[in-house]
Amino acid sequence: MSTTSTTSEMLSDEEVEIVRLVREFVTEQVKPVASELEHANTYPEELIDAMKEMGIFGLAIPEPWGEAQVSLPAYCLVTEELARGWMSLAGAMGGHTVVAKLILAYGTQEQKDTYLPRMATGELRATMALTEPGGGSDLQAMRTTAKVDGDDYVVNGSKTWITNARKAELIALMVKTDPEAEPRHKGVSILLVEKEGEDGREGFHLSRDLPKLGYKGVESCEIAFDGMRVPRSALLGTQEGVGFAQMMKGLEVGRLQVASRALGVGRAALEDSLQYAQERESFGVPIWKHQSIGNYLAEMATKLVAARQLTLHAARAFDAGQRADMEAGMAKLFASEVGMEIALDAIRIHGGYGYSTEFDVERYFRDAPLMIVGEGTNEIQKNVIARQLVKRGNVDPV
Structure with missing residues (x-):
C-alpha cells in the first residue's frame, strides 16, 4: 500500500523521492x-551503514549542519517505511532524531557546531536516557543527580531501557541538578554526555542488554553513573532547571516517531495478510472472499489509514510551530493500539501459519506492544490528552 499516493500533496517533490527510495531500500535489502x-x-550493521549512506540519520538536521532535512510529515513516512521492513531499524534512529531536535532547539552554537554535522552523517549516533528503575513514565521522580563541583558536574544514579546504549556515542541524559526544587520539574536539566570510547568514561557503567519479547537486534541496556564527571559545558543550552520542558517538547517528535513505527508494523501485517488472503484457498475460493476474512481486511485498512492521517495531522501542527502535545499523544495512542490490533488480526487471517516463526506476522505481533508502552505508556498519553482537553476546552476542527 503506497503511503505517498494520498499524502504527496503535503510533501515536496524531493521528499516524495526520498520516501520512495527508502521504500525501495526496505523492499530490496531489508x-x-x-x-x-x-x-x-x-x-x-550492514543495514545501519546503508541508512547512513542514504542520509537517513540526518533527515531532521538542516543546513549548514545537514544536507537533506525533510518536514516532519516526510520524516514520519520514512519511519513508517523502515518499520514496514523491520521495526528495529526505525528504533535505531528514533532517539537520535529527538536528540538532534533538542540540540537544534535549545543547544548553544558550540553544541550545534560540535554535534550536528557528525549526527547528520550518522558518524555520531545519539540516544536518550530518561527512564529509571522503578520510575517508569514518572520522569519528574527521577533520582539521578548532577551536582556542580568546580568546572564539572558529578553524576550519580541509573537509567534503564536505553535503546542504542552500546552503539550511541552521545547521550541526552536527564538529571536532577536541584533535587529540592518545587515543583519537581524545575530541578531537571539535560546533559549531553559523550561516552568517550566503547565502554564509556570513568564512572559510566554500561550493564546488561535487557531481554525483550520483540524489538530484537537493537540493544536496550541499563546504565549506572557512579561519580561520573562531565564538564559544565555539557548542559544543554545555558540554563539549569528547564530540562523537563525541553524534553517534553522533544518527546512530541519521539511520540510521532513511535506512532509511525506502529504504522509500519501495521502496514506490513496488512500487506502480508492481503497477499496471503488472495493466495490461500478454502472451500474452493480465496479466503478473502469469505466475509469474515474480508471484514478483517477492510477494518485493518481503514484503521491504518485513519491512524496515518492522525499522525500526519500532528506532524503538520508541530512543523507549523503550534503546540502539539495533545495531537502527538493522540497519534501515538491511536496508532499504537491500531498497530497491535492489526498485528493480531493478521495472525487470525494466517491461521496456524500465523503462529509459526516461518511467517513474519508472528514478529509483527511481538514488535507491536513496544509502541503501546514506549515513549510514555498509552495510559500517560490519555492523561496528557485529558489535561489538554480541559485546558483548551474543545477539539477545534480548524
Whole structure:
C-alpha cells in the first residue's frame, strides 16, 4: 500500500523521492534479511551503514549542519517505511532524531557546531536516557543527580531501557541538578554526555542488554553513573532547571516517531495478510472472499489509514510551530493500539501459519506492544490528552 499516493500533496517533490527510495531500500535489502537477523537477535550493521549512506540519520538536521532535512510529515513516512521492513531499524534512529531536535532547539552554537554535522552523517549516533528503575513514565521522580563541583558536574544514579546504549556515542541524559526544587520539574536539566570510547568514561557503567519479547537486534541496556564527571559545558543550552520542558517538547517528535513505527508494523501485517488472503484457498475460493476474512481486511485498512492521517495531522501542527502535545499523544495512542490490533488480526487471517516463526506476522505481533508502552505508556498519553482537553476546552476542527 503506497503511503505517498494520498499524502504527496503535503510533501515536496524531493521528499516524495526520498520516501520512495527508502521504500525501495526496505523492499530490496531489508525484508529479505529481517527475519533471519531478528530471530538471531543480530545487530544489523550492514543495514545501519546503508541508512547512513542514504542520509537517513540526518533527515531532521538542516543546513549548514545537514544536507537533506525533510518536514516532519516526510520524516514520519520514512519511519513508517523502515518499520514496514523491520521495526528495529526505525528504533535505531528514533532517539537520535529527538536528540538532534533538542540540540537544534535549545543547544548553544558550540553544541550545534560540535554535534550536528557528525549526527547528520550518522558518524555520531545519539540516544536518550530518561527512564529509571522503578520510575517508569514518572520522569519528574527521577533520582539521578548532577551536582556542580568546580568546572564539572558529578553524576550519580541509573537509567534503564536505553535503546542504542552500546552503539550511541552521545547521550541526552536527564538529571536532577536541584533535587529540592518545587515543583519537581524545575530541578531537571539535560546533559549531553559523550561516552568517550566503547565502554564509556570513568564512572559510566554500561550493564546488561535487557531481554525483550520483540524489538530484537537493537540493544536496550541499563546504565549506572557512579561519580561520573562531565564538564559544565555539557548542559544543554545555558540554563539549569528547564530540562523537563525541553524534553517534553522533544518527546512530541519521539511520540510521532513511535506512532509511525506502529504504522509500519501495521502496514506490513496488512500487506502480508492481503497477499496471503488472495493466495490461500478454502472451500474452493480465496479466503478473502469469505466475509469474515474480508471484514478483517477492510477494518485493518481503514484503521491504518485513519491512524496515518492522525499522525500526519500532528506532524503538520508541530512543523507549523503550534503546540502539539495533545495531537502527538493522540497519534501515538491511536496508532499504537491500531498497530497491535492489526498485528493480531493478521495472525487470525494466517491461521496456524500465523503462529509459526516461518511467517513474519508472528514478529509483527511481538514488535507491536513496544509502541503501546514506549515513549510514555498509552495510559500517560490519555492523561496528557485529558489535561489538554480541559485546558483548551474543545477539539477545534480548524
